[in-house]
Amino acid sequence: MDDEKALPATVAFRLGTLGSRVAERYAERLRPFGLKPKHAGLLAVLSRGPAASQQDLAGELRVAPSLVVSLADELERLGAVERVRDPHDRRRQVLTLTDGGRALLASCTTAAAHLDAELLAPLTPDQRRALDEALALLSP
Amino acid sequence: MDDEKALPATVAFRLGTLGSRVAERYAERLRPFGLKPKHAGLLAVLSRGPAASQQDLAGELRVAPSLVVSLADELERLGAVERVRDPHDRRRQVLTLTDGGRALLASCTTAAAHLDAELLAPLTPDQRRALDEALALLSP
DNA sequence: TATTGTTATACTCTATAACTATA
DNA sequence: TATAGTTATAGAGTATAACAATA
Secondary structure, eight states: OOOOOOOOGGHHHHHHHHHHHHHHHHHHGGGGGGGOHHHHHHHHHHSSSOOOOHHHHHHHHSOOOHHHHHHHHHHTTTTTTTEOOOOTTTTEEEEEEEEHHHHEEEEEEEEHHHHHHHTTTTSSSSHHHHHHHHHHHHHO | OOOOOOOSHHHHHHHHHHHHHHHHHHHHHGGGGTHHHHHHHHHHHHHSSSSSOOHHHHHHHHHOOHHHHHHHHHHTTTTTEEEEEESSTTTEEEEEEOOOHHHHHHHHHHHHHHHHHHHTTTTTTHHHHHHHHHHHHHOO
């Protein structure tokens, strides 16, 4: 008997390719807003905590600090975030979400929900719950 | 009641980020072989069909034809594939897997299987089956 | 003229490293 | 001297477009 799965049958391979295709489709939906998925990720992090330092944000998003700078630049240009210098440590730029930023995040969330609906259409409710559970266990 | 999921709770968002992290981890495992995931994908396609044209391969892998050229160049340099001109249409380069290429693919498959074992460790057998099923339904 | 493979070029994304200002 | 943010530079990965050979 042959226990060996072919490469395209492994979870790692399928998760990698599926993830890349889903990310691509999500990026398409965000394009009209002038955003890429990483912008949405940054908005989401800002929305749930009080503004951390940009270095902390970099750690949380698992990207280089210099990337946070350009993401924040672009979000600032869109009026979605504001940079305020921390008066206690003037080296720190504290990022805060504006009302426009919250609206933008809501749009990103709606776009993701629409994509979810399309993706999950072929799954039964039980299968959806199972997938949700698996993703919760697999996600870092 | 609030039906609206937060962005990081959507399937699209989690599948995108998880897929990218898994792909990164898989790429690490392939590095010692001098390969990237796309090389492994090409080897896998070649292993299960008789050699198609490079353009067909590009379509199957969803990449530009020029990328197939460089992937094939690198695999040829590693002795994993051979290019043979089709005598019936001398424009066509037929790619064939060598024994070395089959061995290399086996290594890629083993690496993916090891990664699978690590990824799936926190899941029960039922959860693994459910994930497998969902991936089958979601994958193109 | 159309098609296959190839080459040349450019673009996107992201990281590393150098720099500035505060501490 | 050390740290936050920024800027400059470079590299990976991939696509687009021009090109050569063959049909």
